Amino acid sequence: MNEKLSAREAILARVGSAVGAFAETPLEPPASARFAPRRAAGPDAEMDLLLEEVRRLNGHGRTVQGPGGFGAALAELVKAQAVQKAAFSDHPLYRRYDLSGELARLGVEIVPPTSDRSLVAACDLGITVADGALPETGTVLLRTTTGQPDLLSLLPRVHLALVTPDTLLADLHHAFSLAKGDRHFVFVSGSSRTADIEKVLTLGVHGPKSFHLWICL
Amino acid sequence: MKEPMEKIDFRANVQQASPAVIAATRNSTRTALRIRGDVVHAFGEERWQRLRQAGHDLRLHSLTHLDRYLPLLEERVTAAGGRVHWAADAAEANGIVREIAARHNVRSIVKSKSMVSEEIGLNHSLEAAGLRVYETDLGEFIVQLAGQKPSHITAPALHMTKEEIARLFREKLKVDARPVPEELTELARQRLRPEFLSAGMGISGGNFLIAETGTLLIVTNEGNGRLSTTLPPVHVAIVGIEKVIPDWESAAVLLKLLARSTSGSKITAYNTCITGTREAGPQEFHLVLLDNGRSRILADPIARETLLCIRCGACMNICPVYNNVGGHAYGGVYQGPIGAMLTPQLMGTRLAGGLPFASTLCGACAEFCPVMIPIPEILLHLRHRFVEGDACEGPSVPGLLKAAAWAGRRVLGSPSLYRLGGRMARTLQAPFRRGDWLPSLPAPLNRWTAARPFPAFRGDFRSWWGKRTAAGSAVEPGTGRGARP
Numbered sequence: 001m002n003e004k005l006s007a008r009e010a011i012l013a014r015v016g017s018a019v020g021a022f023a024e025t026p027l028e029p030p031a032s033a034r035f036a037p038r039r040a041a042g043p044d045a046e047m048d049l050l051l052e053e054v055r056r057l058n059g060h061g062r063t064v065q066g067p068g069g070f071g072a073a074l075a076e077l078v079k080a081q082a083v084q085k086a087a088f089s090d091h092p093l094y095r096r097y098d099l100s101g102e103l104a105r106l107g108v109e110i111v112p113p114t115s116d117r118s119l120v121a122a123c124d125l126g127i128t129v130a131d132g133a134l135p136e137t138g139t140v141l142l143r144t145t146t147g148q149p150d151l152l153s154l155l156p157r158v159h160l161a162l163v164t165p166d167t168l169l170a171d172l173h174h175a176f177s178l179a180k181g182d183r184h185f186v187f188v189s190g191s192s193r194t195a196d197i198e199k200v201l202t203l204g205v206h207g208p209k210s211f212h213l214w215i216c217l
Numbered sequence: 218m219k220e221p222m223e224k225i226d227f228r229a230n231v232q233q234a235s236p237a238v239i240a241a242t243r244n245s246t247r248t249a250l251r252i253r254g255d256v257v258h259a260f261g262e263e264r265w266q267r268l269r270q271a272g273h274d275l276r277l278h279s280l281t282h283l284d285r286y287l288p289l290l291e292e293r294v295t296a297a298g299g300r301v302h303w304a305a306d307a308a309e310a311n312g313i314v315r316e317i318a319a320r321h322n323v324r325s326i327v328k329s330k331s332m333v334s335e336e337i338g339l340n341h342s343l344e345a346a347g348l349r350v351y352e353t354d355l356g357e358f359i360v361q362l363a364g365q366k367p368s369h370i371t372a373p374a375l376h377m378t379k380e381e382i383a384r385l386f387r388e389k390l391k392v393d394a395r396p397v398p399e400e401l402t403e404l405a406r407q408r409l410r411p412e413f414l415s416a417g418m419g420i421s422g423g424n425f426l427i428a429e430t431g432t433l434l435i436v437t438n439e440g441n442g443r444l445s446t447t448l449p450p451v452h453v454a455i456v457g458i459e460k461v462i463p464d465w466e467s468a469a470v471l472l473k474l475l476a477r478s479t480s481g482s483k484i485t486a487y488n489t490c491i492t493g494t495r496e497a498g499p500q501e502f503h504l505v506l507l508d509n510g511r512s513r514i515l516a517d518p519i520a521r522e523t524l525l526c527i528r529c530g531a532c533m534n535i536c537p538v539y540n541n542v543g544g545h546a547y548g549g550v551y552q553g554p555i556g557a558m559l560t561p562q563l564m565g566t567r568l569a570g571g572l573p574f575a576s577t578l579c580g581a582c583a584e585f586c587p588v589m590i591p592i593p594e595i596l597l598h599l600r601h602r603f604v605e606g607d608a609c610e611g612p613s614v615p616g617l618l619k620a621a622a623w624a625g626r627r628v629l630g631s632p633s634l635y636r637l638g639g640r641m642a643r644t645l646q647a648p649f650r651r652g653d654w655l656p657s658l659p660a661p662l663n664r665w666t667a668a669r670p671f672p673a674f675r676g677d678f679r680s681w682w683g684k685r686t687a688a689g690s691a692v693e694p695g696t697g698r699g700a701r702p
């Protein structure tokens with residue numbers, strides 16, 4: 001180590017001499033490097049915008065009213081997507097809607113999210129509860145926890161994200177300040193997509209082919 | 218760099234580009250430009266220019282303070298349970314990855330798209346060590362299967378038609394493939410799912426490294442970036458040292474610029490934020506910080522702005538040269554204007570000194586670049602530097618070009634001569650002009666037109682720019698460049 005600098009020291013020395021002229025300038029980025037975040041409109045307008053953006057991303061957005069509305073919407077989804085197996089974590093919202101009971105009544109097999117990943121991959125439907133939603137882009141923020149692993153919104157071919165109106169955020173800036181202390185989080189906007197073949201938009205490459213966002217009122 | 222590499226002969230490469238490839242390239246770039254135009258228009262032209270300025274200023278701030286941000290990043294990654302490795306060049310980076318793979322008895326690897334891994338020839342190095350490497354980005358998967366090189370930084374298979382891809386799948390995957398993008402995509406999904414589930418290691422690049430929290434930010438549309446960094450027990454990310462940004466405020470600005478410029482969307486489908494290790498994620502997270510010539514680029518106050526690049530691909534979509542010659546002519550990993558700037562600086566003059574000359578300096582790329590890199594200015598600067606004998610690599614430029622560069626410096630260094638030249642070009646081209654093109658030109662310019670027509674000079678950049686800014690664009694002349702020491 002003595003005769004030869006470690007790669008780390010060598011790189012830092014080269015970088016240091018390249019930008020040495022800036023050694024005295026403050027580390028805070030200049031004001032010109034900032035861009036004011038978007039401001040939210042009224043709650044109803046924001047909800048409308050969220051649903052509209054989800055549709056623009058070729059996703060399916062809707063509101064559901066109470067347990068009755070949720071049950072009906074779920075029955076529709078299960079039928080339309082031919083769902084036979086579903087995976088989801090534990091969440092107070094699911095208990096309020098009796099998600100397990102509803103799925104059982106619809107004849108859907110429930111796969112625990114912590115089971116073997118190939119079992120989760122074999123699920124038709126993965127359900128998540130969003131920790132935040134960005135109306136401007138039709139995006140949900142999913143903070144990864146052991147209870148709600150990343151795989152739920154990734155392996156099954158259909159992803160259903162549930163959003164409550166109190167989690168709507170005006171801009172990415174707000175979402176970042178909420179989650180930046182986490183070890184892992186994802187922003188999901190629509191389903192997995194590609195335009196790698198002749199720029200033709202194709203849904204469902206490695207992740208879900210179909211994205212559903214329901215605002216739970 | 219220790220890996221043996223070949224000299225890039227742009228002119229010879231241009232002769233090899235088939236008309237079919239050029240047609241496919243133009244088709245794709247035209248679509249890309251249209252959707253980008255729509256989304257930028259919706260954002261508001263004036264706001265967009267302000268956002269670009271913010272992006273430029275913050276990338277330049279990050280670069281000029283890299284000596285302080287890098288150790289900060291390292292500290293935060295380590296505190297979150299990650300391991301940071303430093304690699305001075307390609308050979309060191311490849312060695313680090315091979316060593317991690319050996320320690321974990323890895324046999325197969327899933328890779329999400331990473332320009333840096335192409336730059337260091339990682340696949341080759343891993344395959345030589347007996348490992349199986351699967352490119353999982355659809356475009357990369359296609360070019361890997363075809364044994365070709367990517368022709369565009371964000372759309373690697375842009376030069377191929379669906380018919381060619383279907384033929385390739387039938388041949389290599391032994392499946393019944395029809396030329397339908399949806400079906401071809403489904404075939405790739407089915408082929409790669411089992412590999413994701415069984416791979417011993419996932420390798421990714423990274424779009425940004427956030428010093429504030431030690432976070433790796435990966436932007437993908439397909440979901441392969443998420444799968445390769447979640448499923449395998451070991452995740453290795455290889456990222457150039459220039460990708461560090463100060464904080465999350467900065468990430469918010471850059472993500473908006475990147476999504477709009479790359480895919481014409483307001484946001485990319487998946488933005489994944491990874492800080493060290495986590496419960497129920499990969500047991501190990503390794504971050505390889507790669508220099509490979511970047512610190513040398515940083516030392517040149519003009520060329521330094523090359524490193525502002527966020528790899529969006531917009532400059533190649535708009536570039537008339539790229540659209541006439543296709544991506545493979547640039548010989549390297551990076552194509553179009555960014556390739557013409559970056560490749561010779563990474564590989565050295567001896568191998569790639571001709572690339573900065575592969576441009577008409579029309580300025581369209583600088584207009585489109587989301588972080589306002591003054592691309593034509595850097596290309597000119599590199600021409601001068603290389604003709605005068607690049608300090609580190611030694612020149613390989615013939616005397617004629619030396620004389621031309623001397624004249625160029627005189628002309629471009631004097632505003633009145635430059636303007637006169639611009640007007641003369643428009644007058645002198647008259648006998649050769651056929652519509653918007655100059656199909657053939659006298660020697661020595663015929664060396665260009667023998668392969669491709671040359672777009673006619675339709676006006677000069679200065680007066681166009683003057684009119685444009687007078688018409689109320691938010692960009693004032695001169696603000697495209699950041700502070701210089």
Ligand code: SF4
Pocket residue numbers: 478525526527528529530531532533554555582585586587588589590
């Ligand atoms: S140079 Fe600018 S336009 Fe080109 S890829 Fe980089 S950021 Fe995009």
